[in-house]
Amino acid sequence: MNKKLLILVMLIMVFVPVTMAQDKAGTSGMPFLKMDVTARVFAMGGAFIGLSDDASTLYYNPAGLLNLKSMEFVASHNMYLADIQYSYAGVVYPLPQLNGSMGMQMAYLTTGDMDETTVEFPDGTGRTFGAYDMMIGASYAQMLTPKFYVGGTLKFLSEGLADQQAMTVAGDVGTYYNTGWQSLIFGMSIRNFGGNYTYFDEDTPLPMLFVFGLRYAPLEDGVNKLDVLLEAAHPSDNSEYMTLGLEYSYNNMFFVRFGRKFDNDEYWIVKSDDAEFPENADPADPELDYSDSGINWMGTTLGIGFNMESMGMKLDYGWKHMGDLGMTHMITFGYKLK
Numbered sequence: 001m002n003k004k005l006l007i008l009v010m011l012i013m014v015f016v017p018v019t020m021a022q023d024k025a026g027t028s029g030m031p032f033l034k035m036d037v038t039a040r041v042f043a044m045g046g047a048f049i050g051l052s053d054d055a056s057t058l059y060y061n062p063a064g065l066l067n068l069k070s071m072e073f074v075a076s077h078n079m080y081l082a083d084i085q086y087s088y089a090g091v092v093y094p095l096p097q098l099n100g101s102m103g104m105q106m107a108y109l110t111t112g113d114m115d116e117t118t119v120e121f122p123d124g125t126g127r128t129f130g131a132y133d134m135m136i137g138a139s140y141a142q143m144l145t146p147k148f149y150v151g152g153t154l155k156f157l158s159e160g161l162a163d164q165q166a167m168t169v170a171g172d173v174g175t176y177y178n179t180g181w182q183s184l185i186f187g188m189s190i191r192n193f194g195g196n197y198t199y200f201d202e203d204t205p206l207p208m209l210f211v212f213g214l215r216y217a218p219l220e221d222g223v224n225k226l227d228v229l230l231e232a233a234h235p236s237d238n239s240e241y242m243t244l245g246l247e248y249s250y251n252n253m254f255f256v257r258f259g260r261k262f263d264n265d266e267y268w269i270v271k272s273d274d275a276e277f278p279e280n281a282d283p284a285d286p287e288l289d290y291s292d293s294g295i296n297w298m299g300t301t302l303g304i305g306f307n308m309e310s311m312g313m314k315l316d317y318g319w320k321h322m323g324d325l326g327m328t329h330m331i332t333f334g335y336k337l338k
Contacts (some may be wrong), residue, residue, distance in 0.1 A: 009302055028237040029166075029204035030159055032133040037088040038076045039332035042318035043303020045259020047229035048213025049187035051247075054334060055313075058090040058105040058139050061174035061189040062151030065101035065141035068092050071337040078330040081322060085110055099143040105153075109133040118248045122296055129162040137172075147178040155192075157206075159199065170194035170206055176263050183217035203324030208236040225249045255305035257318070262299075297324035312336040 036042040038056040048056065052064020055074035071093050078086040104326035113128040134157070141151030153172035158165065174189035192206045213231035220226075229245035241263035247254045304317035314334035321327055 009028075014058035026094045028207040029197065029199055030133055030157060030192075031207060032086065032107070032233075033088060033135065033157075034207050034209070035078070035080075035109075036318075036330070037078075037090075038074060038204050038245075039303055039316035039318035039330040040255075040257065042078075042320065042330045043259060043301050043305075043316070044229060044247060044259035045243045045261050045299070047243040047245030047259060049174070049176075049189055049211055049213030049214060049231060050185045050229045051227060052187060055090045055092045055103070056332075058092065058137070058153070059088070059107075060105075060191075061176060061187050062139040062153045062172055063141050063174040063176040063187065063189075065092055065103055065139060065147040065151055066095075066099075066143050066176070067147040068094055068101060069096075070094065072334065073337075074332060074334045076330060076332040078328065080328050081325050083112060085112070101141045102241075103139045105135075105137045107133075107135040107137070115324045120299060131161040132159070133160045139172075146237060147180060149176040150174070153177075157197075164200055166204075168194060168206070183215070183220065185215045186213070188212050191200040205236065210234040223251050225252075245272050252283075252309065253307050255303075255307070255316075257301075257303040257305065259301035260299060297321040312338050 032228060036046050037059045038054075039046040040054065041056055041060065048060045049064075052061045053067045054073040055068065057064030057067070061207070071091070073091045074089065076088040078088075080086055088105070088107045088109070089165065092103040093099060094101045105175075109132060109189075109238050111131045113130055115124045116127040116129055117124055135155055137153045137155040139151060139153040141149055143149050147252045151174050155170045155172070156167070157170055160165045160166075170192045171194060172189060172191045175187060177186045185216055189209075189211050191209045191211070193208055194206050196203045196205050198204070209235045211231055217225060217227050217228055223264060226247070227245075227247045229243075229247070231243045232240070233243065234240050241261055244260045244262070246258045298321055301318060301320045303316060305314065305316040307314050314332075314336075316332040316334070318330040318332075319327060320329075
């Protein structure tokens with residue numbers, strides 16, 4: 001029976017991304033579902049499937065819930081651009097008697113109050129309005145073999161702007177496979193799988209994402225450890241990209257993290273001064289000035305973390321460079337019940 005389930009899961013993970021690839025609309029609704037939710041993952045560029053070893057696996061790969069052997073809680077706050085506030089919380093509860101694990105999560109994004117303006121009152125009408133996004137999810141993971149786990153999440157989603165509101169449901173599915181060869185681990189996940197929803201009288205798709213990731217630890221001597229994470233992602237509303245994440249830990253107490261995204265657009269390491277312009281282009285146009293070559297920090301993330309194991313507490317910080325938009329920060333607190 002386990003072999004049949006394994007074959008079924010692998011078929012789903014292979015064929016669903018093919019159907020996603022057929023709809024490259026270029027836009028989607030509820031883009032907050034593409035944001036990272038904990039500072040640890042944030043600092044590694046979003047790469048986490050190959051680890052999936054703390055409560056944030058609820059969001060990234062529900063199969064990883066089986067890696068948690070005790071009840072664990074996580075809470076994050078992202079100080080995003082333009083005064084946008086994004087908060088996340090999740091809790092995982094292992095079910096060893098069922099060879100399973102379950103969890104709950106919630107994310108909430110808000111812009112705060114904004115001044116209403118109209119054509120007649122460009123300086124403001126005296127009224128304010130707000131916008132928000134919300135996700136509530138329930139997850140379950142099951143062990144199929146001691147090395148292979150599967151998991152799924154059902155999510156309720158809500159989005160609002162002024163007096164407009166939309167609600168829908170979506171699902172995630174994930175797998176986690178420990179090869180048993182040294183430290184090599186593979187994982188896959190499909191996030192935000194669901195139908196379109198209606199918002200402002202428009203038929204709007206969700207930002208579905210298929211991710212394949214691996215993890216390898218080239219250094220692990222009992223005190224020092226280096227995890228290397230590599231992920232390939234296929235979004236339904238954008239071009240494919242890859243992510244490299246690194247996490248160095250000292251005695252499982254102090255952590256330093258690095259992440260980098262690579263795609264065909266703005267995330268190349270070195271800025272290119274090679275560009276082909278139309279013959280009638282004005283070279284004096286600042287938009288066509290490619291002389292600023294060199295290191296491109298956009299898409300680069302850094303972070304540190306502290307694990308107070310005797311108290312069951314974790315504290316993580318993440319930083320991300322957003323190019324001309326500036327920088328953003330995230331803080332996460334975690335607690336593990338002993």
